[in-house]
Amino acid sequence: MKWPSFLKKKEILFSAKTSREDLIMWGDSFFAGMRLHDALAFYRQAGHAEGVARIRQAAVERGDFFLFREASEAMDPGDANREELAGLARRAEAAGRWHDALKAFEQLQDLEGLSRARAALEAMRAEPPVKGDGGGD
Numbered sequence: 001m002k003w004p005s006f007l008k009k010k011e012i013l014f015s016a017k018t019s020r021e022d023l024i025m026w027g028d029s030f031f032a033g034m035r036l037h038d039a040l041a042f043y044r045q046a047g048h049a050e051g052v053a054r055i056r057q058a059a060v061e062r063g064d065f066f067l068f069r070e071a072s073e074a075m076d077p078g079d080a081n082r083e084e085l086a087g088l089a090r091r092a093e094a095a096g097r098w099h100d101a102l103k104a105f106e107q108l109q110d111l112e113g114l115s116r117a118r119a120a121l122e123a124m125r126a127e128p129p130v131k132g133d134g135g136g137d
Contacts, residue, residue, distance in 0.1 A: 024051060036059070036067055039055060040055045055067065059071055062095070063097045065099075088100075092104060093117070101116075102114065
């Protein structure tokens, strides 16, 4: 599928002419294409709670704290439970998404997890850059 340009997407998303059903259809298309932030924008605009909940679940499965937080804000912000957040933190850690893991562990107030995430981030910062990656040398 060819995705709309940024401006066209914005036009569709915020036009008074776009029906709720069309917004949900676009959200479903973006979701199927794993363009989860775009899908969330359309689901939020449509007020489609089921779509937002699917995005939040996908964020947990991917270990994506920032997408999870954005989806949670579209729902009831106090609705995120510790078990869901702990699962997200474990998946983020396993995937090496250390910044996501750090934020989840912070919210959980998990000092052990915070320590692991901070150590991993520090180790990444200490690694020398890889030569030949466009650094201009």
